Amino acid sequence: MQSENLLHIQRASKTYSGVPALLDVDLELRAGEVHALMGENGAGKSTLIKILAGVTPPDSAEIHVRGERVHIASPQAAFDHGLRFIHQELHAVPQLSAAENIFLGHDYPTALGVKVRWRRLYDMARETLGRLGITHIDPRTTMAHLSPGDQMLVNIAHAFVGDDFTRAGERALIYVMDEPTAALTGAESAQLFDVIGRLRARGSAVLYVSHRMDEIFQIADRVTVLRDGQLAGTRDRASVTPAEIILLMTGRELTQLFPPRMGQIGAEVVLDVQGVTTAAVNGISFTVKAGEIVGVTGLAGSGMGALLRALIGADRRAAGRVMLDGVPLKRGSPAHAWDRQVAYVPEERRSQGLVLSHSVSNNITLPQLKRLSRAGALLAHGRERATTRELSESVRLKARGPRQIVRDLSGGNQQKVVFARALARPPKLLLLGEPTRGVDIGAKLDIYRLIRQISAQGTAIVLASTDLPELIGMTDRILILRAGRLADVVPSAGETPERLLSRCYGDAAYAG
Ligand SMILES: Nc1ncnc2c1ncn2[C@@H]1O[C@H](COP(=O)(O)OP(=O)(O)OP(=O)(O)O)[C@@H](O)[C@H]1O
Ligand SMILES: [Mg+2]
Numbered sequence: 001m002q003s004e005n006l007l008h009i010q011r012a013s014k015t016y017s018g019v020p021a022l023l024d025v026d027l028e029l030r031a032g033e034v035h036a037l038m039g040e041n042g043a044g045k046s047t048l049i050k051i052l053a054g055v056t057p058p059d060s061a062e063i064h065v066r067g068e069r070v071h072i073a074s075p076q077a078a079f080d081h082g083l084r085f086i087h088q089e090l091h092a093v094p095q096l097s098a099a100e101n102i103f104l105g106h107d108y109p110t111a112l113g114v115k116v117r118w119r120r121l122y123d124m125a126r127e128t129l130g131r132l133g134i135t136h137i138d139p140r141t142t143m144a145h146l147s148p149g150d151q152m153l154v155n156i157a158h159a160f161v162g163d164d165f166t167r168a169g170e171r172a173l174i175y176v177m178d179e180p181t182a183a184l185t186g187a188e189s190a191q192l193f194d195v196i197g198r199l200r201a202r203g204s205a206v207l208y209v210s211h212r213m214d215e216i217f218q219i220a221d222r223v224t225v226l227r228d229g230q231l232a233g234t235r236d237r238a239s240v241t242p243a244e245i246i247l248l249m250t251g252r253e254l255t256q257l258f259p260p261r262m263g264q265i266g267a268e269v270v271l272d273v274q275g276v277t278t279a280a281v282n283g284i285s286f287t288v289k290a291g292e293i294v295g296v297t298g299l300a301g302s303g304m305g306a307l308l309r310a311l312i313g314a315d316r317r318a319a320g321r322v323m324l325d326g327v328p329l330k331r332g333s334p335a336h337a338w339d340r341q342v343a344y345v346p347e348e349r350r351s352q353g354l355v356l357s358h359s360v361s362n363n364i365t366l367p368q369l370k371r372l373s374r375a376g377a378l379l380a381h382g383r384e385r386a387t388t389r390e391l392s393e394s395v396r397l398k399a400r401g402p403r404q405i406v407r408d409l410s411g412g413n414q415q416k417v418v419f420a421r422a423l424a425r426p427p428k429l430l431l432l433g434e435p436t437r438g439v440d441i442g443a444k445l446d447i448y449r450l451i452r453q454i455s456a457q458g459t460a461i462v463l464a465s466t467d468l469p470e471l472i473g474m475t476d477r478i479l480i481l482r483a484g485r486l487a488d489v490v491p492s493a494g495e496t497p498e499r500l501l502s503r504c505y506g507d508a509a510y511a512g
Helices: 045-052 075-080 098-102 118-131 148-158 186-201 213-219 242-250 304-312 334-339 349-353 360-374 377-394 411-422 441-456 468-474 497-505
Strands: 005-016 019-030 034-038 060-065 068-070 083-086 174-178 205-209 222-227 230-236 269-277 284-289 293-298 319-324 342-345 429-433 460-464 477-482 485-491
Touching: 005 045, 005 205, 019 034, 019 045, 019 205, 019 222, 034 045, 034 213, 045 083, 045 174, 045 205, 075 083, 083 148, 098 118, 098 148, 118 148, 148 186, 186 205, 186 213, 186 497, 213 242, 222 242, 230 242, 242 441, 269 304, 269 460, 284 460, 284 485, 293 304, 293 468, 293 497, 304 342, 304 429, 304 460, 334 342, 342 411, 360 377, 360 411, 377 411, 411 441, 429 441, 441 460, 441 468, 460 468, 468 497, 477 497, 485 497
Parallel strands: 019 230, 034 205, 034 222, 083 174, 174 205, 293 460, 293 477, 342 429, 429 460
Antiparallel strands: 005 019, 005 060, 060 068, 222 230, 269 284, 269 319, 477 485
16 A cells, blocks of 8 residues: 555656756656655756646656556546646636635536525635635635735645545545645644645655755655756655755755854944834834844734835835834835835735746846936946846846746746845845745755845845744844734744744743
8 A cells, every 4th residue: 555656657858949847757656655846946846747737738758647547638637537736826816706716627516507606615615625724714705815825725725625635535636736835834834734644644645846845854755856857866755864855956065054144243223113003013113233134923914024015115004113224214115115225025926026028137127227227228238138147147047048038937936036136236124025935945045145145245134934944044033923013032043943933823831
């Protein structure tokens, strides 16, 4: 039972405009295993998954499900063979309710086969969410009004429609999850791992993509690594180290993920926040000195993303003030903040941070265009190219060139574009929302080095993140938000992820 082969894909290849995205890849999933799929941004993980899902036609691939040769020419065919998918990009319809999105592509319950029975649909959606331990989402809510994390939970629920994995004797299915936790908080991830544990116990196979090494070591039985579209190796989790996986992924040895600080914390206060209150946060006060990195974390709905938006002036401030170098930042004006040398990497990059139909170069130099064009159009063009090249290199962007359209980049590389843009001019204050979410481990290290460099130049940095090792490794102090209020401030040195998570929940054992 333990070693039964549920899925075997062999010699999978796919080429995009002459460039191979996947080359001769073999992967096998056994019953009752969680199989991690790792690799740098653009390594081909999602391409392999889309082939299995019947979304992308491969140039070649031989697929066996339960020992039987199959052809997966459509998503419906994949479904019929017992494959279930959580894709990296949300395929949601923002105008529809959460319930409709959960049942998207499935039959809605109807009366006499025509009229949709809405009450029944909402009940079924609630039931599907409930099986996953999700009770805080009202299935009637319009998708667009849900937070990115909650949208991802709806996306996850979609994969579990009509599949009662909590019951004994259900058919073991094959689950493929492409970075399901990228938009989730630690607590929500823990809930998903619980579900994955149940799936494994009933003999299902889970193919699991993540850039988070700690997750892999927590839940995976085996690890397959792709590098530049090719198989770099498959290893048993029990006999592999993070360092070995990183070497397979990158070909370089990364001994230290979090580089040490390079400069001193200055004496002058750059950012002074007093009693900031918006719809989502309440009476928040703190200061950040030159060269200091202050972390912000909390559970879903704690207000960590909202705090950054309040600082930049994107969310309306009902009370409080934000001073930069002793001078107030105007309310309600992100453009003003940018003029005052405040750079912002928003959490929701795909919707807030990028013009997907534009080139890499346009996106990186977007806020600079006014400045560049003052120097004359021709000169500006040359400088735009130089700036793009330099910044792309500093974040190790994997793109065909500065003219490539951002939509065709892999997920992680899209995020690097936003990061590169924030660095186009050394800021006084840098606000980072989940700066390494969905970014591969090699690029993560590059970004951490960049953060250290910028910090050493005296930039004050606020780093909002749910990646707890990242917070502990990179910041000087950590602010913990609970229900929109500043609940706790702790020095990062000596903190552990477990303790930090408890603080987010407000567990009495760690209070004070
Ligand atoms: N529709 C497309 N057109 C052109 N190139 C594409 C397309 N889809 C993917 N690619 C390219 O194929 C390569 C593999 O992309 P893929 O999305 O599989 O990477 P990934 O391993 O999932 O990366 P990430 O960790 O960033 O999600 C990348 O170089 C990407 O630019
Ligand atoms: Mg991907």
